[in-house]
Amino acid sequence: MPNELTKLAFQTFQQGKSTFGFVHKLLANQAMKQFAPPRSESGANYREEETPKVTQALIDEVRGRLDAMAAVDWQDAEAGVYPASLLFDGAWDELVMNYPRVWLDMPKTWERASKKAFRDFDADVDTTGFPSYYTQNFHYQTGGYLSQESAEIYDLQVELLFNGGADPMRRRVLAPLKAGLSGAFGDVEPKQVQVLDVACGTGRTLKMLRGMLPQASLHGVDLSPTYLRKANQLLSRAAGMLPQLVQGQGEALPYRENYFHGVTCVFLFHELPGPVRQQVIDEAFRVVRPGGTFVLCDSIQLDDSPLLSPMMEGFARTFHEPFYRDYVRDDLAARFARAGFEVVETQMHYMSKYLVGRKPVGA
Numbered sequence: 001m002p003n004e005l006t007k008l009a010f011q012t013f014q015q016g017k018s019t020f021g022f023v024h025k026l027l028a029n030q031a032m033k034q035f036a037p038p039r040s041e042s043g044a045n046y047r048e049e050e051t052p053k054v055t056q057a058l059i060d061e062v063r064g065r066l067d068a069m070a071a072v073d074w075q076d077a078e079a080g081v082y083p084a085s086l087l088f089d090g091a092w093d094e095l096v097m098n099y100p101r102v103w104l105d106m107p108k109t110w111e112r113a114s115k116k117a118f119r120d121f122d123a124d125v126d127t128t129g130f131p132s133y134y135t136q137n138f139h140y141q142t143g144g145y146l147s148q149e150s151a152e153i154y155d156l157q158v159e160l161l162f163n164g165g166a167d168p169m170r171r172r173v174l175a176p177l178k179a180g181l182s183g184a185f186g187d188v189e190p191k192q193v194q195v196l197d198v199a200c201g202t203g204r205t206l207k208m209l210r211g212m213l214p215q216a217s218l219h220g221v222d223l224s225p226t227y228l229r230k231a232n233q234l235l236s237r238a239a240g241m242l243p244q245l246v247q248g249q250g251e252a253l254p255y256r257e258n259y260f261h262g263v264t265c266v267f268l269f270h271e272l273p274g275p276v277r278q279q280v281i282d283e284a285f286r287v288v289r290p291g292g293t294f295v296l297c298d299s300i301q302l303d304d305s306p307l308l309s310p311m312m313e314g315f316a317r318t319f320h321e322p323f324y325r326d327y328v329r330d331d332l333a334a335r336f337a338r339a340g341f342e343v344v345e346t347q348m349h350y351m352s353k354y355l356v357g358r359k360p361v362g363a
């Protein structure tokens with residue numbers, strides 16, 4: 001397809017996703033006001049109490065950031081960082097079919113939120129052996145990260161939460177990773193390159209990595225067996241060699257040291273206690289080769305946007321994100337330095353921040 005046509009198609013596609021996200025939120029908020037159970041103490045429902053006021057300035061800021069990110073996404077594809085087909089990627093048939101399930105799950109989420117019940121798992125969900133910071137209903141989500149149903153609807157929920165910006169935010173790890181790989185390992189045969197995605201979840205970042213690095217050996221690690229199963233399903237439908245998926249902890253990575261040329265980690269850190277965040281960075285440092293790159297993507301932090309800071313404060317309460325308030329105040333660059341990484345770049349796109357760490361060649 002000619003470039004201008006592809007660009008127009010992409011812009012229309014992104015606009016469509018973001019409009020769908022905004023409309024979905026409007027409808028979900030209306031439904032919640034009508035049907036969510038009130039809190040016993042106050043009589044108000046939980047979002048009325050805890051959601052910050054949505055001002056026009058806030059809406060404009062969010063839209064502006066979304067558009068700016070789409071422009072960068074297009075530029076990266078146009079520059080050949082990854083194929084333009086990635087811009088349209090998504091298991092759309094599945095996402096559409098899952099939309100009713102998102103609605104069906106909502107009343108359970110409201111119920112849990114109104115009672116502040118965040119360790120509420122069905123009997124068939126086995127929580128034994130997992131760290132206690134993990135066995136919670138993040139976002140008051142049914143099954144936390146441990147049920148099959150949660151794994152089925154997670155991608156769509158996140159895409160709706162971010163008004164169609166979740167995949168474009170994930171894609172922003174690709175350019176710094178590729179730059180790091182070609183800078184330090186340009187002479188390594190493409191099929192010898194080893195890349196790990198920590199907390200790979202349902203495999204969306206791995207699928208993007210596969211699009212950018214068709215021959216590399218890709219690896220994914222996550223604590224959730226059901227999310228890994230879902231990732232396996234998604235990745236086995238993609239072209240190229242299947243990434244190797246392993247159940248394990250980011251803070252005790254099941255790999256030998258100096259093994260990977262690059263490591264990525266997307267949307268994990270805001271769900272970890274501070275000391276565990278440090279352990280994950282230490283582990284990324286251990287398993288990456290000297291000269292290798294670690295690209296971290298997670299939420300922007302309080303100092304990054306005063307206008308969005310009320311939203312960040314509200315997010316922690318409304319969505320049950322027990323470590324988010326601490327995360328948004330954390331000095332991530334200092335943590336990278338403590339592990340031994342040199343921070344070569346920090347970027348900001350839409351609602352996310354990116355730290356690019358390099359393991360010094362002599363380390």
Ligand SMILES: C[S@@+](CC[C@H](N)C(=O)[O-])C[C@H]1O[C@@H](n2cnc3c(N)ncnc32)[C@H](O)[C@@H]1O
Nearest residue numbers: 145199200201222223224227248249250266267
């Ligand atoms: C918000 S999701 C992000 C998933 C994925 N990276 C994405 O972009 O959608 C957080 C993921 O981190 C996983 N997780 C949480 N704590 C973990 C830990 N200590 N080690 C490995 N995975 C963890 C969860 O199972 C879940 O899949």
